[in-house]
Structures are given as C-alpha cells and as structure tokens.
Amino acid sequence: MSGFVISCGGTGGHLSPGIALAESLNAAGHESHLLISRKDVxxxxxxxxPQLDFIRSPGSGFSWKPIQFIKFNVQQLRALVFAVRLLSEKKPDAVIGFGGFLTVGVVFAGFVKGCPVILHEANRKPGRAIRLMSGFARRIYLPSGVSLRSLPPKTVRHLGYPVRKEIRPLSRDEARKxxxxxxxxxLLLVLGGSQGALALNRWVKENFEKLADQGISVLCVTGLMKESRGQLERVSQDGHTAKAYFMPFTxxxxxxxxxxxxxxxxxxAGSIAEFMRCRLPSILVPYPHATDNHQSANAQFVEQQGGAVVVAQEKLPQLIDEVTETIFNDFLLNELRSNLQRMDRDNSADYIVSDLESILAEAKEVE
Ligand SMILES: CC(=O)N[C@H]1[C@@H](OP(=O)(O)OP(=O)(O)OC[C@H]2O[C@@H](n3ccc(=O)[nH]c3=O)[C@H](O)[C@@H]2O)O[C@H](CO)[C@@H](O)[C@@H]1O
Known part of the structure; x- marks a missing residue:
C-alpha cells in the first residue's frame, strides 16, 4: 500500500479528476488525501x-491586480508552510498536482522533501502552475498531442481526464425522473462549468420564449455565485408546455x-470529458477570458474531432439558430454521439494508478 497527497482544489475542473483518481487509488488498496481550497465550489x-479524506489548505487565486497580487503571495507562503506540515504528518510516497494555485506550494514542498512529484494537465494549453512546476516532475500526464517544452519524453504520458466513476450515461427518462x-x-442543458457563466444564464432568460415556442425546455445550472433557483413555464400556440429549470449547483x-x-x-476540460462519457452532443461557448485562451483550444480540438459545435461568445446572437438547427437534427446528433464515443478514454484513472505503482516500484529498486 502506498500513500498519496493529491492537490486538486480551487475549481471543479481540478477537483473532479482528483476525486476520480483518489477513488481508483483507494480501490487499489492505497491511501489518498485530497488537498482542496476553502472556496464554496x-x-x-x-x-x-464523505468516504474520502479532504484537507482544506489556505490559498488564493493568481491576479496581476496589485492588492490581489499581494494577497496571492501572502497566501502562497501560508500554503507552503501548511503543505510542509501536512507532508511531514502524512509522509506520502508521492505528491500529485492537478494544477491551480494550490498545486505550487505542495509540489514544491514535496520536491524539497524528496517525494516523487506527479502532475496532470487537463487543458490543451498547459496552465501556469503546471508549466512552473514541470521541472520538478517525475511524471506529467498531458492530453494527447499536447507537449511542454524542454521535458524529457520519458517524463510525459498522454492520458485522458479521469472522470468520476458515477458519471455514466443513464436512460433519459430515468434521469429526468x-x-x-x-x-x-x-431538453437543452445550459452549463457554465463549476462556477457558472453569467453570459449563458442571461442567454437562457432572454431566449426562453423562442425556445419554448419550438417545444424546447431548458435546464440551466447557474453556478453558486449567481445563485438562482426556480422555474419558468410557457405554453406554445400548439398547446405544448415547455419549462426552464434553474439550479445553482448539482x-x-x-x-x-x-x-x-x-x-x-x-x-x-472536465465538462468536455463528461460530455464524451455520457455521449452528450454539445455547443461549446469558450470563456473568452480563460488563461491563454485555453478554452478555445479545448473547444476547437473537440470540434475538429467531430464531437461538438463551437460558437464564440461574440457570436452569441447566433446561438439560438445553432441550438434549434442542432437539437432537431437527429442525423447530426447521432454523428456527434458516435464521435464522442470514439474520443472517450474510458479508464484513464486506472491507467494512472498502474503507472504510479510502477514509478514507485522503480524508485524503491533505485533505493
Ligand atoms: C473559467 C476557467 O478557467 N475554467 C477552467 C476550470 O473550469 P471548471 O472548474 O468550470 O471545470 P470543468 O468544466 O473542467 O469541470 C467542471 C466540473 O465540475 C463539476 N460540476 C459542475 C457544476 C455542478 O453543478 N456540479 C458539478 O459537479 C462537473 O461535473 C465537472 O466535473 O478548470 C478546467 C480544468 O482545468 C478548465 O478547463 C476550465 O477552463
């Protein structure tokens, strides 16, 4: 049995694969502790x-704005001290980082303590934390076709995004029930990632009547910052009732x-991997202010593979036509579904577990 500290907090896109990996590690008889942030999400x-061990670390997101920048650096120092204490207490065999502001402190602490460092990047443009810490890594998992400069090839493995085991396609009727x-x-689902998207929430409210008149209902997951619940209802001229359901988080x-x-x-990246797993066709509207525009890179890749349609945020007025043309086009929906099935990397968490086991076995041989 080996022990792992997994740094995966700050946003759902880091936390979900951390949970997926912890579940696979625990199932293989290992022990894992997940380092998360104090954010509501x-x-x-x-x-x-409740069966997993989550530990909340200090920390705050990066920003160039002067006050936030000072706060970020103070919090990074606190996170580093916290990580050093945590690693002294848990004595893990390896530290795993999924990126984001929490990863830097714990990965650095792990490296200084001589613990193998493992990194996972989900996006098609690697984030700051992964780029910064890549020199310390014994292994980096990257999406297929993505590379990082100056890394020896033996450090890199191309594996997909670990999706939580319970995220599996169910029958549509059972799911709705x-x-x-x-x-x-x-039913059109509108999803702004783990933290919601004001522009998409607004789009639903502005376009619900048009959608309802075509017989389309909506389920909108608004995000916690834009807390909004409730329901809208509209009966079209032909007597069909369409509804819009709003929920902050699920x-x-x-x-x-x-x-x-x-x-x-x-x-x-997490949303896209879960659409693949559930074979759900998507229209992707990349967040235009994401670091290095990585969401556009994620979206374009899926579109090129025939798994999604991309609409840029500045083209939002065209979204209603895209939705109505796609949702009633069974041929296109089937095509998108079968491409998603082809792209899905089913058990990447299990591959990562066996790779980690061989890294640790090699390290023991060297000792
Ligand atoms: C604005 C921004 O920079 N977002 C980044 C963030 O996205 P974000 O945190 O939005 O993450 P993703 O879209 O990758 O994944 C969201 C995760 O949260 C879960 N979820 C979401 C809503 C909900 O109500 N319940 C729930 O469980 C989803 O099932 C999924 O597992 O991290 C991703 C992974 O690095 C990046 O690709 C995104 O670009």
Missing amino acids: DSRLVSGY RLGIDITGK NQMAEVLSSADLVVSRAG
Whole structure:
C-alpha cells in the first residue's frame, strides 16, 4: 500500500479528476488525501464524497491586480508552510498536482522533501502552475498531442481526464425522473462549468420564449455565485408546455447530463470529458477570458474531432439558430454521439494508478 497527497482544489475542473483518481487509488488498496481550497465550489462538490479524506489548505487565486497580487503571495507562503506540515504528518510516497494555485506550494514542498512529484494537465494549453512546476516532475500526464517544452519524453504520458466513476450515461427518462423534470420533448442543458457563466444564464432568460415556442425546455445550472433557483413555464400556440429549470449547483451530474438532448456549455476540460462519457452532443461557448485562451483550444480540438459545435461568445446572437438547427437534427446528433464515443478514454484513472505503482516500484529498486 502506498500513500498519496493529491492537490486538486480551487475549481471543479481540478477537483473532479482528483476525486476520480483518489477513488481508483483507494480501490487499489492505497491511501489518498485530497488537498482542496476553502472556496464554496470545493465544499459543494466534496459534500458528495464523505468516504474520502479532504484537507482544506489556505490559498488564493493568481491576479496581476496589485492588492490581489499581494494577497496571492501572502497566501502562497501560508500554503507552503501548511503543505510542509501536512507532508511531514502524512509522509506520502508521492505528491500529485492537478494544477491551480494550490498545486505550487505542495509540489514544491514535496520536491524539497524528496517525494516523487506527479502532475496532470487537463487543458490543451498547459496552465501556469503546471508549466512552473514541470521541472520538478517525475511524471506529467498531458492530453494527447499536447507537449511542454524542454521535458524529457520519458517524463510525459498522454492520458485522458479521469472522470468520476458515477458519471455514466443513464436512460433519459430515468434521469429526468430522478431530477423531477416533468416534461415531454427536447431538453437543452445550459452549463457554465463549476462556477457558472453569467453570459449563458442571461442567454437562457432572454431566449426562453423562442425556445419554448419550438417545444424546447431548458435546464440551466447557474453556478453558486449567481445563485438562482426556480422555474419558468410557457405554453406554445400548439398547446405544448415547455419549462426552464434553474439550479445553482448539482451533485447529480450523471442525471443532469443524461437527461438532456443537447448542452450549451463553457469549454472546461472536465465538462468536455463528461460530455464524451455520457455521449452528450454539445455547443461549446469558450470563456473568452480563460488563461491563454485555453478554452478555445479545448473547444476547437473537440470540434475538429467531430464531437461538438463551437460558437464564440461574440457570436452569441447566433446561438439560438445553432441550438434549434442542432437539437432537431437527429442525423447530426447521432454523428456527434458516435464521435464522442470514439474520443472517450474510458479508464484513464486506472491507467494512472498502474503507472504510479510502477514509478514507485522503480524508485524503491533505485533505493
Ligand atoms: C473559467 C476557467 O478557467 N475554467 C477552467 C476550470 O473550469 P471548471 O472548474 O468550470 O471545470 P470543468 O468544466 O473542467 O469541470 C467542471 C466540473 O465540475 C463539476 N460540476 C459542475 C457544476 C455542478 O453543478 N456540479 C458539478 O459537479 C462537473 O461535473 C465537472 O466535473 O478548470 C478546467 C480544468 O482545468 C478548465 O478547463 C476550465 O477552463
């Protein structure tokens, strides 16, 4: 049995693969501790996993704005001290970082203590933390076709995004029943990633009547910062009732993804991997201010593989036509679904576990 500290907090896109990996490590008889942030989104997501060991670290997101920049550096120092103490207490065999502001302190502490450092990058443009810490890594997992300058090839493995085991396609009717979605006809899911997207929430409110008149209902996951619940209803001229459901956050992602015919979403790597797993066709609207425009790179890759349609945020007025043309086009939906199936890397968490086991076995031989 080996022990691992997994740094995966700050946003759902880092936390979900951390949870997926911890579950696979624990199932293989290892021990894992997940380092997360004190943000609300982390608390909401981890509430569904009482069996895992989550540890909340100090830390704050990076910004060039002067006050936030000072706060970031002070918090990074606190996070480093916290990480050194944590590693002294848990004595892990390896430290794993999924990127984000929490990764830097714990990875550095792990390296100084002589612990193998393992990194995972989910996006098609590696983030700052991964780039900064890559020189310390014994292994880096990158999406296929993505490279990082000056890394020896033996350090890199191209593996997909670990998706949580419970995220599996369910029958559409069963999923709607479990969510209490009481509609007939097409359902459009609107998802702004783990933290929501104001522009997409607004788009739903502005376009619900047009969608309803075509018989399309909507499920909109608004994000915690834009807390919004409730329901809208509209009866079209032909007597069909369409509804719009709003919820701030969900711990029932398998049901949410399986209930819909189509999703309009930001292009986070985790969301995309889960659409593949649930074979859910998507229209991706990349967040235009994401670091190095990495969401556009994520979205374009899926579009090139035939798994999604991309609409830039400045083209949002065209989204309603894209939605209505796609959601009623069964040929296109089937095509998108079969391409998603082809792209899905089913058990990357299990591959990572066996790779970690061989890294640790090699390290023991060297000792
Ligand atoms: C604005 C920004 O920079 N976002 C980044 C962030 O996205 P973000 O945190 O939005 O992450 P993703 O879209 O990658 O994944 C969201 C995760 O949260 C889960 N979830 C979401 C909503 C909800 O109500 N319940 C729930 O469980 C999803 O199932 C998924 O597992 O990290 C990703 C991974 O590095 C990046 O690709 C994104 O670009």
